[in-house]
Amino acid sequence: MVEIMEMMPLMLEGMKTTLWVFFLTALFSIPLGMVACTLRLSRNRALQTLMQAYILVVRGTPLLLQLIFIYFGLPLVGVRLDREVAVVIAFVVNYAAYYTEIFRGGVLSISLGQYEAAKVLGLSKFQTFFGIVLPQVVKRVLPPVGNELITLVKDTSLVYVLGLGDVLRAAKTLSNKQASLVPLFVAGLLYLLLIAAVTFFLKKTENRYDYYR
Amino acid sequence: MVEIMEMMPLMLEGMKTTLWVFFLTALFSIPLGMVACTLRLSRNRALQTLMQAYILVVRGTPLLLQLIFIYFGLPLVGVRLDREVAVVIAFVVNYAAYYTEIFRGGVLSISLGQYEAAKVLGLSKFQTFFGIVLPQVVKRVLPPVGNELITLVKDTSLVYVLGLGDVLRAAKTLSNKQASLVPLFVAGLLYLLLIAAVTFFLKKTENRYDYYR
Amino acid sequence: GKKETASDTWADLEARGTVIVGLDDTFVPMGFKDENGQMTGFDVELAVEALGRMGLEPVFQPIDWNLKETELSSKNIDLIWNGYTITEERREKVNFTTPYLDNQQSIVVLAGSDIMDKAALEGRAVATQNSSSALAAIEAEGAMEAFKDGNVVLFDTYNDAFMDLEAGRVDAVVADEILARYYIATRGEAQYRVLEEDFGDEEYGVGVRKGDETLLEKLNEALDAMKADGSAAAISEKWFGENIVK
Amino acid sequence: MLRVENISKSFGDKKVLDNITFEVEKGDIAVVLGPSGVGKTTLIRCLSSLETIDSGRIEITERSREEEHPVGLVFQNFNLFPHLSAMENVAYPLQKVKRLSKEESEAKAKELLDSLGLEGLEGNYEFQLSGGQRQRVAIARALAMDPEYLCFDEPTSALDSELRDSVGETLKEIAKRGTGVIVITHDQVFARSHATKLYELGTELKRVR
Amino acid sequence: MLRVENISKSFGDKKVLDNITFEVEKGDIAVVLGPSGVGKTTLIRCLSSLETIDSGRIEITERSREEEHPVGLVFQNFNLFPHLSAMENVAYPLQKVKRLSKEESEAKAKELLDSLGLEGLEGNYEFQLSGGQRQRVAIARALAMDPEYLCFDEPTSALDSELRDSVGETLKEIAKRGTGVIVITHDQVFARSHATKLYELGTELKRVR
């Protein structure tokens, strides 16, 4: 018990990093994913190809390397970013690609009749997407979106490559020092708590969309 | 160029590990996810709760810790597994939880009318699920399933905690040795190739399901 | 936990004829895989020689460095031999052989830097590897309060730390002398400067499971013999260009 | 005999069926008329166990076969399986439930589809069928299972008068072969010419003929 | 005037519309009869630009307003928005396209729904509506937009005779107010009593009256 109390300050310090990386990424990547999804599904051939390339490259390489590239690679062309900025950019660009695909799946599962009804009523593409399609898509994609949000919680630990200290790194440091696995399991518990909160929030949101079938 | 040629034997050695972990996990976790999804959606309250707990715990803790737990923790209760076996079990159990949620989203998006039609025709629950629901679900969930497959490709690098040498670890060794980032980018390229292949396969599968709307 | 189930496995090892040596196979130049996947490095050659003298064959098992003591106590490996720094905390879990190498925590700056001594690090960004003995040394001196933001910038590998130094985002890197030496030699001598002052000395030893007293004893004998007959020195010269074995 | 005794059904606090009683015998064609929204669809959904009733009982006596679902149903909105062709929509349940071989089931499906004027459309999927064609596939699919009782929810709403007559003939035929037929319709002509029993659903279910 | 000149449309190698020509003027009620599967739905989908025609042209002259979609459509299968209530289905497009305020749009929606016998069902979602109720919500939604031309694809298929008459009256009224109305139906009575122009679609489109 004493050991666990001792490790708390360092762990909580790490938790702060974990939390801000999580919230900022979730906040920006989901809307970006929606926008990218509309571009991916646009009629414009060039845009389609561009988005496919974006998705391939971003999903195709580890986030770890993307972090390294943005932080260590961009200075070679004169773009020098702060650690925190580099982290947020890399995470948002990365996660948006996954959300793009999830939303694409959702959008394609909406029946053609919905688009046709919107069209003959004179709704613009924009109005159709945000008023008719998206609300129905959100209901359908909540479970996979939940998967990505939860993966994100754990991926935040990748910030270590840019020298930021998150909760997992705090645990590893302590684990090395105490030559014990206990700190790692405490970190696991902290993740579990955070993810239980995310799961709870997702469940609430699902219930909120339960008013229609 | 010579440097790159030099690193290939070690890289390819690592690639072997990456590939078998990927294929075995994909092969077992997707069907397991389907089965778990039917249990998660069953009417039985106990089963529901059990599956929710499984999903919360498995998604709620890092795969890294699960690997450690299975390999180092289970021997304490007398179950001693080989490194390879521990890896496959941990990966399959972990990924199945994500697939469970994806399939759940897909199943819930199938209209009630489909179940009712199946029921009045006298189809059993089993026949309804595998003959009517699942084929329609698969079409809808391909994009998020793709996300997880691609995440899996990259997650294979976690096998390092059990001392297995995958392509990323090979790259790190070489990177330390040559004091250069080039090996890491070569590893990135190998991931990209593998994921391009997965993407291509997914695209083909999507096209195969394009025969109806 | 400190379970008293410690037992001597020497008889098993002898019967098997092999000893499993755990190491982080990305740790250049102590123990790592070469381009062909062969295990090599200073510690590896030392282990082959020492265990050979004991009539045993080493099997090199790569492990995650964070899990080394766990691997040892669950008997997946028999030795930790990989630039393993002797510390008091580790002594509680592991037995160490007599030290075979001295190591310093050197301070490396860019050649053109205005930092000439430790005192000049005040207010500057200083980086090192996470979980490293360099970090432990800095913490032991309580030096980090003086650094920029009152903290050390921690990287997963020294590679990243040195790259950040080159990018100019940190002003100094504190690193194992042995590693720094290797790194500087590989990246180009002229770029860097090593300060006269350092963050203290430490010693490398081989980690042996508590209870394996026979193995520890025999290993110490073999290492002493190698130091005496110059074969340890030969390996050192091959890897470091001079004899630094103590 | 399919006997319905005092059944009631509410959605929330809206009482849709209030104490309904009637019975259908094999060979009957029971037609239910009634204004839109009165509860006709709800009634036959109760008969085929798609809705749970709040009170009362539904009983089937003198079962001729032991089958899971003795009451078939053609849905008002068809509910075809979109991933199966017209042919497969009919043949798939035959294979799975009646355990017919692929060939047998497809022969039977083809025969039924042809008799409803769908020759040449066997390979079409739902999205490639017109409204009336979908309706006929749904009818064929239900007929194929040959249940003891079969409910039709406005089976001719999307059909022209010729097809309406032909569906009427079909219903007569299956009734003659011993099926109990229950039909919801807004088509007075159809009702008057085919019904052996005629009901009107309002606040209660009244037998008209 | 909505003028259709020599349009043709095929699905794959199946020619559905072959060289169709006709015109509808404002105030007309043009009724199209024809057997199931002949291409009626396809025809009006072409009119409202949901299908691209293979050849020929569709022209609208004397536009009274500049609007994106001058040809409205009530779908055979309704296509209600399931996440919006009956009221919102009608009010949402009014707000977005006609730029009415929330209050105005809801007042107008309520009025239309009431006139079609849907009072009390404003808050119901699609899954809580009967077949005929859905059909009427779809009609209300299309009427609300008040397009220059409005196509109805079997608008009374799920309605009882009383409601059929009331929808008939509604169509007459909007035609009188200057809308060009095109109606597909299988209901001969409806056709004969309301049509100002009567067509039969077979291998060609024939004007009957």
Ligand SMILES: Nc1ncnc2c1ncn2[C@@H]1O[C@H](COP(=O)(O)OP(=O)(O)OP(=O)(O)O)[C@@H](O)[C@H]1O
């Ligand atoms: N899930 C539900 N929740 C609330 N109300 C419902 C629900 N399902 C049906 N209703 C209501 O129950 C009533 C009866 O519906 P039902 O579908 O049985 O009518 P119907 O007689 O078949 O009408 P129609 O001829 O228009 O198809 C309707 O007023 C409808 O609004």
Ligand SMILES: Nc1ncnc2c1ncn2[C@@H]1O[C@H](COP(=O)(O)OP(=O)(O)OP(=O)(O)O)[C@@H](O)[C@H]1O
């Ligand atoms: N996407 C498609 N692919 C192939 N064939 C199609 C497609 N859509 C419609 N068809 C065919 O085109 C023909 C005309 O269809 P349409 O829906 O216009 O008929 P309809 O006259 O409205 O019939 P109903 O009265 O039954 O609704 C039908 O035979 C149908 O099978």
Ligand SMILES: [Mg+2]
């Ligand atoms: Mg009904």
Ligand SMILES: [Mg+2]
């Ligand atoms: Mg039609």
